[in-house]
Amino acid sequence: MRERMTQNFSQPIRFFGRFTWKDLVRLAAPTALLFATVNFTDLELNVKLAALLATAVTGVVWYGWNPYGKPVDVHVYHLIRWILRKEV
Numbered sequence: 001m002r003e004r005m006t007q008n009f010s011q012p013i014r015f016f017g018r019f020t021w022k023d024l025v026r027l028a029a030p031t032a033l034l035f036a037t038v039n040f041t042d043l044e045l046n047v048k049l050a051a052l053l054a055t056a057v058t059g060v061v062w063y064g065w066n067p068y069g070k071p072v073d074v075h076v077y078h079l080i081r082w083i084l085r086k087e088v
């Protein structure tokens with residue numbers, strides 16, 4: 001017997017049973033930004049490892065910390081909107 005596909009398309013796709021694509025971007029963006037902006041050939045090994053560790057911790061905090069039930073990037077987006085629309 002064939003199974004029918006569900007009609008609920010509003011359900012986000014989850015990778016590894018837990019992460020949405022936005023979660024993966026939150027985890028990987030700091031490290032990707034580091035690789036895009038820093039020339040690693042001139043740095044020593046301990047500086048490279050410290051930079052990678054710092055960006056990995058930043059990504060995990062960005063993913064895991066949800067003040068008031070929303071991710072940090074949503075709050076930053078609304079803060080920028082509020083600052084730009086605020087009348088002086």
